[in-house]
Amino acid sequence: MEGSNQRAGRLILGIETSCDETAAAVVTPDGRILSNVISSQAELHARFGGVVPEVASRRHLELVVPVLREALAEADAELETLDAVAVTQGPGLVGALLVGLSAAKAVAWANRLPLVPVNHLHGHVASLYLQPEPIEPPFLCLLASGGHTLLIDVAEPGGFRVLGTTLDDAAGEAFDKGARLLGLGYPGGAAIDRLAREGDSGSYDFPVARVHGLDFSFSGLKTALLYTVRDLSEDELERRRADLAAAYQRAIVRALVARVHEAAEQNAASRIAVVGGVAANSELRAALPEAAFAPLPLCTDNAAMIASAARYTEAVPFPGYLALDAYASG
Numbered sequence: 001m002e003g004s005n006q007r008a009g010r011l012i013l014g015i016e017t018s019c020d021e022t023a024a025a026v027v028t029p030d031g032r033i034l035s036n037v038i039s040s041q042a043e044l045h046a047r048f049g050g051v052v053p054e055v056a057s058r059r060h061l062e063l064v065v066p067v068l069r070e071a072l073a074e075a076d077a078e079l080e081t082l083d084a085v086a087v088t089q090g091p092g093l094v095g096a097l098l099v100g101l102s103a104a105k106a107v108a109w110a111n112r113l114p115l116v117p118v119n120h121l122h123g124h125v126a127s128l129y130l131q132p133e134p135i136e137p138p139f140l141c142l143l144a145s146g147g148h149t150l151l152i153d154v155a156e157p158g159g160f161r162v163l164g165t166t167l168d169d170a171a172g173e174a175f176d177k178g179a180r181l182l183g184l185g186y187p188g189g190a191a192i193d194r195l196a197r198e199g200d201s202g203s204y205d206f207p208v209a210r211v212h213g214l215d216f217s218f219s220g221l222k223t224a225l226l227y228t229v230r231d232l233s234e235d236e237l238e239r240r241r242a243d244l245a246a247a248y249q250r251a252i253v254r255a256l257v258a259r260v261h262e263a264a265e266q267n268a269a270s271r272i273a274v275v276g277g278v279a280a281n282s283e284l285r286a287a288l289p290e291a292a293f294a295p296l297p298l299c300t301d302n303a304a305m306i307a308s309a310a311r312y313t314e315a316v317p318f319p320g321y322l323a324l325d326a327y328a329s330g
């Protein structure tokens with residue numbers, strides 16, 4: 001039986017402000033999402049063609065309290081029913097992170113609760129541990145987002161070991177830069193995904209970089225698109241935009257899939273999982289039918305995944321967390 005009494009004192013409030021999403025969520029210790037509120041600032045940053053850190057911080061400041069209130073209200077939770085407050089400590093934009101971290105400290109301190117500082121990348125992996133279809137380690141995981149492209153070995157839910165990373169752009173960054181070159185606006189991954197469905201992926205042959213080991217490289221691909229677009233008239237670009245999107249997306253997906261298969265073989269991985277914003281890509285999902293993908297709403301930044309990761313992260317007891325700082329990378 002599920003009732004608010006049973007839940008009392010056993011809820012985790014998650015807060016995420018590492019980039020341009022202000023998010024808060026309430027999750028139970030067994031990984032049920034009671035609320036997952038995300039306020040995206042994408043429109044605000046679109047006119048600049050990317051996230052402007054100072055603009056993001058100011059907007060987080062305006063949104064964090066209303067988003068927190070909404071997450072608690074949707075979950076039918078009171079501050080008194082919380083067990084812990086989880087928050088993204090890094091990596092991300094430091095000014096943006098500090099807004100969430102300060103809000104988390106205030107809520108935790110005022111209610112004498114422990115605070116759980118969560119690594120954002122661990123958060124992306126922990127999107128797989130949530131109900132209704134959680135998957136359990138061990139698995140090989142591709143984490144492909146706006147800032148990272150990692151192949152990781154996940155042996156237990158509390159951490160991971162990096163097997164490969166990008167030497168330059170992240171996969172999501174490659175999508176965003178490609179979208180910009182094609183005049184599709186920001187953020188571009190979903191726009192390329194949509195447009196690619198109308199195009200012929202075989203009409204252009206973009207290179208897939210071969211780099212050492214299990215690492216990735218996407219900057220050459222972006223340059224290849226730049227040169228191709230530069231040689232087209234505006235009319236031609238208009239006519240070929242869908243073909244370019246399809247061929248460009250195929251090159252990124254091929255690079256990711258090839259590395260995933262190599263890593264799976266080298267590590268004798270019995271299971272493969274994919275997380276992060278690029279895990280929302282329909283061609284990638286179709287190209288790895290054997291893999292477990294993060295549920296679509298949990299691919300891009302959200303706070304449910306942060307609360308989920310907190311279940312496997314050491315909490316800092318009240319009041320020892322007031323001096324905790326945010327970190328940009330690492």
Ligand SMILES: Nc1ncnc2c1ncn2[C@@H]1O[C@H](COP(=O)(O)OP(=O)(O)OP(=O)(O)O)[C@@H](O)[C@H]1O
Nearest residue numbers: 145146147148172189190193277278280281300301
């Ligand atoms: N359908 C899609 N196809 C391809 N890329 C997508 C799709 N949907 C979103 N993305 C990409 O996902 C990225 C955003 O993902 P996410 O929110 O996980 O990244 P981030 O938080 O900015 O980066 P990080 O997690 O590395 O700090 C963007 O680059 C966006 O273009």
Ligand SMILES: [Mg+2]
Nearest residue numbers: 145146300301
């Ligand atoms: Mg992210």
